[in-house]
Amino acid sequence: MRHLYFDYNATTLTHPEVRDMMLPYFSEKFGNPGCSHLPGMFAREAVAEARANVAALLNVEPEFVIFTSGATEANNLAILGTAGPFAPEDRPRRIALSAVEHPAVFAPATALERLGVKKFVIPVDSQGVLDLASLERVCATGGPGLLAVMLANNETGTLNPVQEAAAIAKEYGWFVHCDAAQAVGKIPVDVRDLGVDYLSVAGHKCYAPKGVGALIVASDEARRRIQPVTFGGGQEGGLRPGTENVPYMVALGAAAELAGRDVAAEAARQKALGLRFLAGLDDIGRAFMLFGRPMHHDARLPQTANVGFEGAAAGDILSGLVARDVAVSGGAACHAGQVRVSATLQAMNAPERYAAGAIRFSWGRFTQEADIDELLERLEETLGELG
Incomplete structure (x- = not known):
């Protein structure tokens, strides 16, 4: 039985092209970019090229790209900085x-709340979309602040109206941070069009290795408003001190260059896979609910389907799929006989009879139609066993 990987939203593999680009910087191209000799110059040039690649993908100037260890660090730097x-x-x-933000946004916001910053949680609708009217009510009272809103939800794939939210916030003098960890490399992302001040990137969500990411500081004014939260040398424009992790920066640049070649075409191919998957679920005959926007909707990730199966427990489905060598993630957990639905599905008021059996399927560049068909066969077997 061959392995089926449908957990790309948890992590992608490092693309072979990306791996091949980074490997020389562990050996013959090992120089420190801060040194003035030739090895240092070669390393510095590699970092500059990687920075330019990330900038080109996101339509910003290279100096606005701050390399980090991942989206979690980028989110913390944007919020705490x-x-x-x-x-x-x-x-x-x-x-x-928003009520459906990743813990890497909620946690620093809650830390600020303990320091006296007023925190507001903006509700979402049943598809997980930010309530813009509620946002405006918050922004219109009490003076300027910071809005943090994700572009693509990691559980449901729903895209938030970030451009509209940013316009509302800025009308009242707010700054805007966007966690785009699940979007970059999967759909076209243009920082200028979004109108945000800060945007985070996760390398391992877009075929670079774990341990690298970036924070986009999108303007000179945004740079003036942010300060480092760790201290040392002056690397990364003074915002992220420490000797540069050259191999991983090169990897993120290579992943950005890869995405820049075909992100729109690949998104269309992956959406077709999603439609095939949903059609196959219909044929299985088990009642289910797709959480978030409909699969055909433009405002959703093309390669994510969070599906709740009526009358089934997510843990049981996961166990059955693991036994059939399928990798997916659950949207609900069971402890001591009590079902715990994810915070995202709770915020969406998802019906518990479906939410308790929520499974997230996500696919990517290496997924083919045959994989979808084989997944459906193994899923049907699993659901059949559960009755």
Whole structure:
């Protein structure tokens, strides 16, 4: 039985082209970019090229790309660096975030709340879309602040109306951070079009290795408003000190260059796989619910389907699929006989009879139609065993 990997939203594999680009920087091209000799110069040039590749993919200037260890660090830097204790004196005293943000956004926001910053959680609708009217009510009272809103939800694939949210926030003098970890490399992302001040990138969600990411600081004013939260040398424009992780920066640049070649075409191919998957689920005959926007909708990731199966427990489905060598993620857990539905599905008021059996399927560049068909066969077997 061959392995089926349908957990690309958890992590992608490192693309062979990306791997081949980074490997020389562990050996013959091992120089420190901060040194003035030839090995250092070669390393510095490699970092500059990687930075330019990331910038080109996202339509920003290279100097606005700050390499980090991943999206978690980027989110923390954006939030704590603009509204935390080391931020400028005129820093925001209010922060708003959607109810479906990743813990890497919720946790630093909650840390700020303990320091006296007022935190607002903006509700979402039944498809997981940010409530813009609620956002405007928050922004219109009490002075400027910081809005944190994800572009693509990691569980459902729903895309938020970030451009519209940013326009509302900026009308009231707010700054805007966008966690785009699940979007970059999967759909076209243009920072200028979104109108945000900060945007985070996760390398391992777009075929670079784990341990690298970036924070986009999208303007000179955004740079003025952010300060480092760790201290040392002056690397990464003074915002992220420490000797540069050259192999991983090169890898993220290579992944960005790869995405820049065909991101729109690949997204269309992966959407077709999603439609095939949903059609196959219909044929199985088990009642199910797709969480988030409909699969054909443009405002969703093309390669994510969070599906709740009526009358089934997510843990039982997961166990059955693991036994059949299928990798997926669950949207609900069972402890001591109690079902715990994910915070995202709770925020969407998902019906528990479906949410308790929620499984996230996500696919990517290496997924083919035959994989979808084989997944459906193994899923049908699993559901059949559960009755």
